Amino acid sequence: xxxxxxxxxxxxxxxxxxxxxxxxxxxxxxxxxxxxxxxxxxxxxxxxxxxxxxxxxxxxxxxxxxxxxxxxxxxxxxxxxxxxxxxxxxxxxxxxxxxxxxxxxxxxxxxxxxxxxxxxxxxxxxxxxxxxxxxxxxxxxxxxxxxxxxxxxxxxxxxxxxxxxxxxxxxxxxxxxxxxxxxxxxxxxxxxxxxxxxxxxxxxxxxxxxxxxxxxxxxxxxxxxxxxxxxxxxxxxxxxxxxxxxxxxxxxxxxxxxxxxxxxxxxxxxxxxxxxxx
Ligand code: OGA
Ligand code: MN
Numbered sequence: 674x675x676x677x678x679x680x681x682x683x684x685x686x687x688x689x690x691x692x693x694x695x696x697x698x699x700x701x702x703x704x705x706x707x708x709x710x711x712x713x714x715x716x717x718x719x720x721x722x723x724x725x726x727x728x729x730x731x732x733x734x735x736x737x738x739x740x741x742x743x744x745x746x747x748x749x750x751x752x753x754x755x756x757x758x759x760x761x762x763x764x765x766x767x768x769x770x771x772x773x774x775x776x777x778x779x780x781x782x783x784x785x786x787x788x789x790x791x792x793x794x795x796x797x798x799x800x801x802x803x804x805x806x807x808x809x810x811x812x813x814x815x816x817x818x819x820x821x822x823x824x825x826x827x828x829x830x831x832x833x834x835x836x837x838x839x840x841x842x843x844x845x846x847x848x849x850x851x852x853x854x855x856x857x858x859x860x861x862x863x864x865x866x867x868x869x870x871x872x873x874x875x876x877x878x879x880x881x882x883x884x885x886x887x888x889x890x891x892x893x894x895x896x897x898x899x900x901x902x903x904x905x906x907x908x909x910x911x912x913x914x915x916x917x918x919x920x921x922x923x924x925x926x927x928x929x930x931x932x933x934x935x936x937x938x939x940x941x942x943x944x945x946x947x948x949x950x951x
Contacts, residue, residue: 674687674688674689674690674700674703674704675687675688675689676703676707676711676714678711679715679908679910680907680908680909681905682799682800682803682905682906682907682908683711683712683713683798683799683800683803683906683907683908683925684711684712684713684714684715684798684908684910685707685710685711685713685714685715686714686715686716686717687704687707687714687715687716688716688717690704690716691719692716692719692721692725692729692917693719693720693721693725696732701732704732705732705733708732708733708781708919708921709866709867709921712798712800712802712920712921712924712925713798713908713910713918713919713920713921713925713927714918714919715910715916715917715918716916716917716918717913717915717916718913718915718916719785719915719916719917720785720914720915721785721917723745723747723748723751723941723943724747724748726748726751726783726785726917726941726943727748727750727751727943729783729917729919729943730750730783730919730943730944730945733780733781733919733945734780734781734945734946734947735945735946736750736943736944736945736946737750737779737944737945737946737947738750738944739752739772739779739942739944740772740775740825740848740851740854741825741833741837741847741848741851742843742846742847742848743846743847743848745941748943750943750944751941751942751943752846752941752942752944753787753846753939753940753941753942754784754842754843754938754939754940754941754942755842755843755937755938755939755940756794756840756842756931756933756937756938756939757841757842757937758935758936758937759841760840760841760842761934762836762839762840762931763929763931763938764840764842764843764929765796765927765928765929766928766929766930766931767876767877767928768797768799768875768876768877768898768901768902768926768927768928769875769876769877769878769926769927769928770801770873770875770878770922770923770925770926770927771922771944772825772854772922772944773823773856773858773873773875773878773879773922774823774824774825774854774855774856774878775854775856776856776949777946777947777948777949778856778858778922778947778950779922779944779945779946779947780921780922780923780945780946780947780948781919781920781921781922781923781945781947782919782920782922782942782943782944782945783917783918783919783942783943783945784796784917784918784919784920784940784941784942785915785916785917785940785941785942786912786913786914786915786916786917786940787914787939787940787941788914788937788938788939789912789913789914789938789939790933790936790937790938791936792911792933793930793932793933793936794912794929794930794932794933794936794938795909795910795911795912795930795932796909796910796912796918796927796928796929796930797902797907797908797909797910797927797928797930798907798908798909798910798920798925798926798927799901799902799906799907799925799926799927799928800906800907800924800925801871801872801873801901801924801925801926802864802869802870802871802924803906804871804872804900804901804902804903804906805861805870805871805872807900807903807906808900813861816860816861817861818859819859819860819861819882819883820857820858820859820860820882820883820884821857821858821859821860821873821874821879821880821881821882821883821894822855822856822857822879822880822881822882822883823855823856823857823858823878823879823880824853824854824855824878824880825853825854825855825878826853833851833853834847834849834851842939857883858873858950859873859950859951860872860873860874860882860897861873862923862950862951863951864921864923864924865923865948865951867924869924871923871924872897872900872901873923873950874894874897874898874901875898875901875926876894876895876898879894879898881894882894901926902926902928922947923947923950
C-alpha cells in the first residue's frame with residue numbers, strides 16, 4: 674500500500690489496495706492512521722457495491738443514516754447523489770462540513786463515483802486545523818468559548834424541501850417528512866482522536882453565534898468562512914469512475930463544484946456516525 678499526499682494542505686491518494694477484499698487488521702490500522710494524518714483519503718478504481726462501501730466505513734466508525742435522503746433498499750446508510758443533465762443545482766455545492774446541524778454530526782463520509790463527467794464535478798476539501806493554526810493568538814482567544822448555531826435550512830433559500838423538490842436527480846429520494854434541525858456546537862472544536870483544534874463554522878450551516886443576533890455574528894462568521902477556505906488550506910480531487918474518497922468532517926470542509934452543466938454525475942455516499950463536538 675502506498676500513500677501519497679496530493680497537496681501541502683491535506684489529502685492523500687492511497688494505491689496498492691483492493692477495498693473489495695477483506696482487509697487485514699494492519700491494513701485497516703494503516704488506513705485509519707493515514708486518515709487521521711491526511712484528513713481525506715482517495716482510492717482509484719475501486720467500484721465498491723453499497724455493502725462493500727458500508728464495510729469500508731467500519732474502519733472509521735459505525736455507518737449512520739443521513740436524515741434528508743432515503744437510503745438504498747439494500748443499504749439504508751448509503752444514499753445516491755445524482756445530478757442529471759437537466760438539473761441546475763447540485764448537492765453539496767457550497768463549502769460545508771456534513772450535518773453540523775445535528776447534535777452528533779457525521780464523523781465523516783465515504784463517497785464513490787458511479788458516473789462522472791469527462792471533466793468537471795471535482796470536489797474541493799479544506800483543512801480546518803491548518804486554518805485554525807494560522808489565526809492570530811488574539812483571534813484564537815476571542816473564539817474561545819464561542820458557540821455556533823447550525824441549521825439545516827442554512828443554504829436553502831425558501832426552505833430545503835422547496836429546493837430539493839426541483840432537482841430531478843434527488844427529488845424522488847428526498848425525505849419529505851424531515852424536519853429542520855438546529856444544533857449548538859463550539860466554534861473551535863477539538864478532534865477527539867488527535868486532540869488538534871479546528872475551526873467548526875461553515876457558510877452553509879452556521880447561522881449565528883449563541884446569544885448574538887445574525888447581524889452581530891455575520892462579520893466574524895464571514896471572516897472565519899473565508900479564511901477557512903484560503904487556497905493554501907485546500908486540495909482538489911478529480912473523480913474517475915470507481916474512485917472513492919473518505920473525509921474527516923471533524924477537521925475539514927468540502928465543496929462539490931457545479932461546473933458540468935448538461936452532464937450527468939452519479940455518486941454513492943455512506944455516512945459515518947459521529948459524536949458530540951467539544
Ligand atoms: C457529500 C457531498 C460532494 C460531492 O456527499 O456530502 O457534499 O462531490 N458531496 O458530491
Ligand atoms: Mn457534504
